[in-house]
Amino acid sequence: xxxxxxxxxxxxxxxxxxxxxxxxxxxxxxxxxxxxxxxxxxxxxxxxxxxxxxxxxxxxxxxxxxxxxxxxxxxxxxxxxxxxxxxxxxxxxxxxxxxxxxxxxxxxxxxxxxxxxxxxxxxxxxxxxxxxxxxxxxxxxxxxxxxxxxxxxxxxxxxxxxxxxxxxxxxxxxxxxxxxxxxxxxxxxxxxxxxxxxxxxxxxxxxxxxxxxxxxxxxxxxxxxxxxxxxxxxxxxxxxxxxxxxxxxxxxxxxxxxxxxxxxxxxxxxxxxxxxxxxxxxxxxxxxxxxxxxxxxxxxxxxxxxxxxxx
Numbered sequence: 001x002x003x004x005x006x007x008x009x010x011x012x013x014x015x016x017x018x019x020x021x022x023x024x025x026x027x028x029x030x031x032x033x034x035x036x037x038x039x040x041x042x043x044x045x046x047x048x049x050x051x052x053x054x055x056x057x058x059x060x061x062x063x064x065x066x067x068x069x070x071x072x073x074x075x076x077x078x079x080x081x082x083x084x085x086x087x088x089x090x091x092x093x094x095x096x097x098x099x100x101x102x103x104x105x106x107x108x109x110x111x112x113x114x115x116x117x118x119x120x121x122x123x124x125x126x127x128x129x130x131x132x133x134x135x136x137x138x139x140x141x142x143x144x145x146x147x148x149x150x151x152x153x154x155x156x157x158x159x160x161x162x163x164x165x166x167x168x169x170x171x172x173x174x175x176x177x178x179x180x181x182x183x184x185x186x187x188x189x190x191x192x193x194x195x196x197x198x199x200x201x202x203x204x205x206x207x208x209x210x211x212x213x214x215x216x217x218x219x220x221x222x223x224x225x226x227x228x229x230x231x232x233x234x235x236x237x238x239x240x241x242x243x244x245x246x247x248x249x250x251x252x253x254x255x256x257x258x259x260x261x262x263x264x265x266x267x268x269x270x271x272x273x274x275x276x277x278x279x280x281x282x283x284x285x286x287x288x289x290x291x292x293x294x295x296x297x298x299x300x301x302x303x304x305x306x307x308x309x310x311x
Contacts, residue, residue: 014044014253015064017055019131020161021048022183024101024241024274025055025068031271032066032243038267039260042253051131051159053083056244060089065249066257070101071240071288072215073133078290083132091247093294096258097286099278101241102179102219103137106167106229109193113173116145116197119152122173125163126154134160138176140212141237144205167191179221179236180274185228194229196221201235215239226273240286245294254296258284262304285309 014036018029026048033044047064049055055067056077069077080088105124107113113122119142126149128135142148155172157163164183167175168190177184179196188194199205201218209216219238223230243261245254261268262281269276285293285306293301301307 012043014042014066014257016044016046017058017064017067018046018048019051019055019159022161022164022181022186023159024178024181025052027182027272028068028098028241028275029066031268031275032261034271035260035264035267036257039264040256051128053130053132056084056092057087057089059244059246060091062091062246062248065253066095066243066245068098068241069244070133070215071242072136072213074242074244074288074291075215076133082136093245093247093292093297094288095243095245095254095294095297096261096284098241098243099275099280100219100238102221102236102238102278103176104179104196104199104229104234104236105141105174105176106184106187106194106196107174108191109188109195109231111173111195113197116141116199117147119145119174119197120147122152123155123171124149124152124174125157125166125172125176126152127156127158129156129158131159134176136212137216137237140209140216141176141199143208143212144200144237146208179227179230180278188229195231196229196234196236199235199237209237213237213239226277242288247294249294249296251294251296251299254294255300258297258300262300282306286311 016029016033018026036044058064059067076082076084077089163175164187166172168187216237216239218235220235221230222233287309
């Protein structure tokens with residue numbers, strides 16, 4: 001639906017693939033789609049999928065025009081390795097770098113589990129059949145504390161939304177999600193509040209993380225209304241979230257979209273505070289190995305002095 005319409009003259013509809021409602025990609029995608037519609041007069045429609053393992057191939061195939069994907073996942077998608085073994089996706093292009101994707105494990109606010117190390121022997125979500133990249137991320141988190149899935153009682157789930165639902169229903173002792181997602185607040189309301197488990201930011205511990213997530217870095221988050229579940233200054237694993245598109249989407253369309261994003265921080269904040277607060281108009285590009293930025297995006301970034309990327 002999306003790319004064919006977007007590439008044709010006079011197209012008025014853009015498709016935005018996201019994970020399910022409550023996820024960071026659904027909330028962010030909805031905010032961006034709203035901005036596109038308001039600023040460009042082009043109808044942008046959010047199309048939920050089961051997870052990124054479905055949305056990224058959908059963009060490559062031209063079924064939707066945009067989706068959100070973390071930098072780590074793009075490495076697999078463009079090389080046909082890891083979670084996309086044998087599925088190299090040559091049509092993917094980056095439109096913009098959106099923000100750091102801040103991730104962590106959450107437990108009940110009054111849980112005796114105080115650290116990742118305390119998850120040993122506990123019920124922890126796994127499998128991730130429709131959001132496969134999360135398997136690498138959670139293995140990295142466990143490795144941070146010297147653990148693996150062999151040390152926990154794995155509860156199979158398809159994606160992070162289901163993992164949060166299972167936690168709220170008492171089927172697991174923890175769940176993994178992005179900080180600032182609506183789903184975390186929803187889950188917390190059912191269990192009396194949440195508390196994030198901190199990551200060990202030491203070089204040794206982060207080296208163990210990067211064996212599973214090469215692009216991850218430790219980022220400290222402070223308590224705020226937007227950072228639900230962060231009850232004290234807490235280090236979490238972060239990596240950059242990008243907005244991807246297809247090489248068949250017209251350069252003019254991409255140029256207009258990234259220009260609208262550059263000037264749309266306040267409107268993004270009004271629609272979804274975590275996106276608006278963490279999106280930096282001055283950092284919409286970076287060097288991302290093995291994948292190109294869309295020519296329409298490059299044209300705009302040259303105009304505002306962000307091309308070539310400086311880091």
